[in-house]
Amino acid sequence: MKKAYLVLNNGEVFEGYKIGADTESIGEVVFTTGMVGYLETLTDPSYAGQIVVQTFPLIGNYGVIPRDFEGACAVKGYVVRSLCDTPSNFRSEYRLDAFLKENGVCGICGIDTRRLTRILREQGVMNGMISDSPAPPAEDIENYRVKGVVEQVTSKTKRVLPAKSAEKYGVALIDYGAKKSIAACLCERGCRVTVYPADTPAEVILGADPDGIMLSNGPGDPAEDLYQIEQIKKLIGKKPLFGICLGHQLTALALGGMTKKLKYGHHGVNQPVKDTGGGRTYITSQNHNYEVIAETLAEVGVEIFVNANDGSCEGMEYGKLNAFTVQFHPEANGGPHDTAFLFDRFIDLMEKDKKCLRTKP
Numbered sequence: 001m002k003k004a005y006l007v008l009n010n011g012e013v014f015e016g017y018k019i020g021a022d023t024e025s026i027g028e029v030v031f032t033t034g035m036v037g038y039l040e041t042l043t044d045p046s047y048a049g050q051i052v053v054q055t056f057p058l059i060g061n062y063g064v065i066p067r068d069f070e071g072a073c074a075v076k077g078y079v080v081r082s083l084c085d086t087p088s089n090f091r092s093e094y095r096l097d098a099f100l101k102e103n104g105v106c107g108i109c110g111i112d113t114r115r116l117t118r119i120l121r122e123q124g125v126m127n128g129m130i131s132d133s134p135a136p137p138a139e140d141i142e143n144y145r146v147k148g149v150v151e152q153v154t155s156k157t158k159r160v161l162p163a164k165s166a167e168k169y170g171v172a173l174i175d176y177g178a179k180k181s182i183a184a185c186l187c188e189r190g191c192r193v194t195v196y197p198a199d200t201p202a203e204v205i206l207g208a209d210p211d212g213i214m215l216s217n218g219p220g221d222p223a224e225d226l227y228q229i230e231q232i233k234k235l236i237g238k239k240p241l242f243g244i245c246l247g248h249q250l251t252a253l254a255l256g257g258m259t260k261k262l263k264y265g266h267h268g269v270n271q272p273v274k275d276t277g278g279g280r281t282y283i284t285s286q287n288h289n290y291e292v293i294a295e296t297l298a299e300v301g302v303e304i305f306v307n308a309n310d311g312s313c314e315g316m317e318y319g320k321l322n323a324f325t326v327q328f329h330p331e332a333n334g335g336p337h338d339t340a341f342l343f344d345r346f347i348d349l350m351e352k353d354k355k356c357l358r359t360k361p
Contacts, residue, residue, distance in 0.1 A: 004108045005134045006051075006079060009127040009141045012119060013134050016110035019083050020100025024136070026144045027051035027076030029128040030289065031117045033268030037285075037334025042078070042099070043069040045153035045177030046245065046287045048219035049146035051077035051128055052267075055117050060084035063092025064099045070179040070333060073099075074153050074219070077130045078107035079116070106130050124263040125289060149219040150228070150246075153177040154198035161193040169350050172196060172210040172239075176218030176228065176246045181331035185343045186214065199227065202234035212240040212350040215247025217329065222249035222259050222290055229254045236321050240349035242342070243325035245288055251325045252316065257297040262312065265289035266327075269335030272308035273315075273328055281308055284328035285335030292316065292327065322349060 004018035008029065031053040032041055038059050041052060052075050061084040078100060087095060100107055108130050120126070127144045129136050155175045161183050168190035173183055176198050183193045196205060198218075205213065213235055222229075225246075232254035235241065243251045249259050266286040273284045294303040294313040305315030305326060315326040324346075330339040 005131050006108050006111060006116070007129045007131055007134065007136055007141065008119070009138070010119070010123060014108070014111040014116060015134070016108040018106065018132075019080075019097055019109050020078060020107040021104045023104065023106045024129065024131050025051070025077045025106050026127065026129045026141055028125055028144070028146050029053060029079075029120065030125055030265055030267055031055050031120055032287070033270060034334065037269055038096070039065060039068045040070050040334045042073050042075060043071050044179055044287055045071045045074050046217050046219045048074035048149040048153050048177065049076055050219075051075070051079060051130065053079040053113055053116055053120070054081075055113060057081040057113065058084060060096035061087055062089035063087030064094050064096055065089070065091045066093060067091070068333070070181060071177070072153065073103040073105060074149075074177075075105055078105055079111065079113065079130075080107065080109050081111065081113045083109040120264050125265060146220050147224065150176050150198050150225055153219060155195055156197060158197065158200070159195050161187055161195065163190050163192050164188050165190050167192050169211040169347070170194065171212050171214055172205045172208065173214040173216060174198060174200065174205070174247070176216050176225070176250075178216035178218070179329070179331060179333070181333040182214065182216055182244065185331045185340065189343060189347050200231070202231040205235065206238055210239060211354060212242065212346060214346070215241065215243035215251060215325070217245035217247065217287070219246070221261070222246055222253055225250060236318070236323055239322070240346065240353050241321070241323035242346040242349075243323070244329060245327060248316070248325035248327050249288075249290055249292055251323065252292040252297055255297060255300050255318070258293045259290045260293060262289055262291050266307070269332070271328065273305050273339075274308045276304055276306060282338040283336045284314075284339055285332040286328045288327060322353060
């Protein structure tokens, strides 16, 4: 195997072997703690612009299963301790190395991912480069920024997904980098889902008269998405609204709140989230580098979930606006389905709204 190097912008160098595409790549280095779900990770558009490190040591052991993909692969690079060359699973169609090659993603294996993860935990997320040289241009790594990634991963055209049972509701899903499981969870509950590109004007969405609006997950710094924030200002309060991940952050910014970057983010399928109302803790799937500052929204909303590890905001409810948002992924593929009930809560909001419209004189 060809030698390769992961070079961090703090000067640390990890020597290993090249996997995937025979290229070099610079990205923001983040780690994810999931023991399973590497396919969902690689096809989650929220990882756009990032080099992903798997903390679990053996990756690729159940091969590549296209039916499990969540979207197009958008990662900048992939880092694993050991890459399995002989997958064993009746659903597997080919090897993970071939997947990386066909998607143009370079990676590195054979490095100490435990040591790398400790560095990221202690010093925070930093830029890095998967390189053929142990001494690539330091300025290139230092100057890299994750920018314009929502435009990179969003749908290019509108499309309609039919309900999987009797149609009860029409939902507008604004795609900032949506995982396909979000639409699937809605379709399974009797929703016809119309997926709109991220640059769709609010007037177009409201003109279609949906029963509810879903704001999807997505990559990057939410404060960069000024156009999307302006459209949410026009949408919120008009229809029942449910936001996930980036949708949660953009809604907060649209309502005058603030966000900030976490030290190393939350990436994985085992993040504990506490319900502030009942005290129950749920295990959730997450993938984000930014958090909403709940105190900045005290006049318009109530914090409904907090992270049990670091106390960061995991959910907001805006009762007067018929809206709620969460930082985690209730569709959770891969991951636990502890919070799938939030889709039912969204259904209830749409049903109550329809009843109100029917009873108006």
